Amino acid sequence: MPAPQPPASPDVPAPETPDDPAPAAGTTARAKGRPRSAAADRAILDATREALAELGWGGLTMGHVAIRAKVAKTTLYRRWPSKNELVVDAVASLFDDLVMPDLGSLRADIEAVVAQFADLLARPETQAALLALFAEGTRDPHLRRRIREAIVDPQKRLVRQGRAAAQARGELAADTDPWTAGEEIDIIFDTIAGTVEHRVLVSGEPITADWTRRFTNLLLGPFPSLLSG
Numbered sequence: 637m638p639a640p641q642p643p644a645s646p647d648v649p650a651p652e653t654p655d656d657p658a659p660a661a662g663t664t665a666r667a668k669g670r671p672r673s674a675a676a677d678r679a680i681l682d683a684t685r686e687a688l689a690e691l692g693w694g695g696l697t698m699g700h701v702a703i704r705a706k707v708a709k710t711t712l713y714r715r716w717p718s719k720n721e722l723v724v725d726a727v728a729s730l731f732d733d734l735v736m737p738d739l740g741s742l743r744a745d746i747e748a749v750v751a752q753f754a755d756l757l758a759r760p761e762t763q764a765a766l767l768a769l770f771a772e773g774t775r776d777p778h779l780r781r782r783i784r785e786a787i788v789d790p791q792k793r794l795v796r797q798g799r800a801a802a803q804a805r806g807e808l809a810a811d812t813d814p815w816t817a818g819e820e821i822d823i824i825f826d827t828i829a830g831t832v833e834h835r836v837l838v839s840g841e842p843i844t845a846d847w848t849r850r851f852t853n854l855l856l857g858p859f860p861s862l863l864s865g
Contacts, residue, residue, distance in 0.1 A: 679705040684726035689764035693772045720779050727765045728786045736797040742807050745798045746852045754843030757836040795825045
């Protein structure tokens with residue numbers, strides 16, 4: 637009879653079981669075995685944000701997340717090899733529901749997406765997760781890069797979509813230089829995201845309809861014909 641194995645610590649993945657085999661060399665876990673469960677992924681990401689808000693970055697472990705999500709640590713480690721990867725994905729998933737609407741004018745589109753973003757940042761779990769992640773990112777260049785790749789850059793799609801819709805309506809001129817367009821998209825995104833994040837997360841001030849209107853006026857200042865749109 638085999639000797640009993642000592643319990644694994646929260647941060648060390650438990651040994652694989654016959655029902656949960658480790659992937660063979662040169663393959664990925666997702667390519668074989670049971671299909672990945674979207675419900676389990678959601679439970680894990682939700683549990684990660686909850687644990688991060690309660691325990692902070694230093695107190696959070698993979699073991700804590702597995703317990704909260706009611707999954708085996710082997711399941712957790714197959715999906716995310718490290719705490720960094722898990723927390724970044726947990727925060728990134730918060731932004732999945734942000735959309736750039738096409739409401740008929742650039743002004744209306746900007747005001748709508750600012751309102752969405754402000755509502756998301758007003759949630760306590762969002763504030764706790766972002767502040768913890770950004771603080772840790774200042775000390776870890778690899779984590780900072782992952783934040784940019786998984787959270788910041790994907791959200792620039794909203795600016796691209798809004799810009800394209802405005803160009804299709806004739807509100808903005810068509811792009812003539814892809815490099816310049818890319819630079820402008822970066823600046824617009826940084827301006828909107830940075831201003832809203834600073835007001836909510838740093839200043840602790842609300843994003844009201846009047847504030848959003850005045851902010852949009854400033855953004856559209858170079859385009860007088862759009863100010864009354």
